[in-house]
Amino acid sequence: MSADSNKKKIVHAHLPADEEFTTTLTAGSHELLADEPTSVEGGKDKGPDPYDYLLMSLGTCTVMTVKMYANRKGWEVDDMYMELRHNKRHDEDCENCDDPKSKIDVIEKELIIEGDFTQKQLDRMLDISKKCPVHRTLMSDMKIKSFISRK
Template sequence: MAKDSDKQKIVHVHLPKEETYSTTLTAGPHELMADEPTEVEGGRDQGPDPYDYLLMALGSCTVMTIRMYIQHKGWPVDDVYMELRHNKRHAEDCEKCEDPKSKIDIIEKEVIVEGELSEEQMDRILDISQKCPVHRTLLSDIKIESSITHK
């Protein structure tokens, strides 16, 4: 018998043939939409794009991790939120890139904390922000195992 920790979460992603990019994402009872912006031919901007979801996953995990930490410490924090940005920079920023035209992905995370905190507490919160599970996953060696099923 499988333990709860052995159960894998399944996310279902569906792009119907009548849609160009508008995609339905289902995680348990939660349904979301993804799409490309209107600047992309065929995009209708009916939902965040895939990189938006990546940033939202990282940001939500980060603020949850921070909230757990500050509650444990009992620090006087009124609010915690983040602004995240993703871009690609040219290979000049990538010393080990083999392809001279390559770009590296850069994610900028800005943690915004409202409350009466010392500089030392703020530094600790910044350190904790880099320890959330999604942050660690994105920085780790990731193996994606792909398969295909024909119906």
């Protein structure tokens, strides 16, 4: 979203030896915690889990993108919210499959906008919400290159 969006981003995730899952995340000068819920053995629920962060990333990018669009159009948005849900389910063409591997990840995004808008404006903002950079990244063919090193 920022002007530096084409630069390579570096984020650190540190899981110290004395922690089971509580991980310190740093991005520039910002520090966050991630953890597993207490329902997972060893989880202490000290922070959102990794899928929560994925949804938060998609949600923040989406509302920022829609807000930028609305501002350019001169549309006054009173407030904007995103509710996101993630689950794994069988693809529509595989409703009777018994194989657990046939499930796909599904993210549901609900954009809630307060303001005086026509249905046409709301429909356009919904279209724009699907164009945020994180949404496009998640929907694209992606490569993740993994390396390992020792310290």
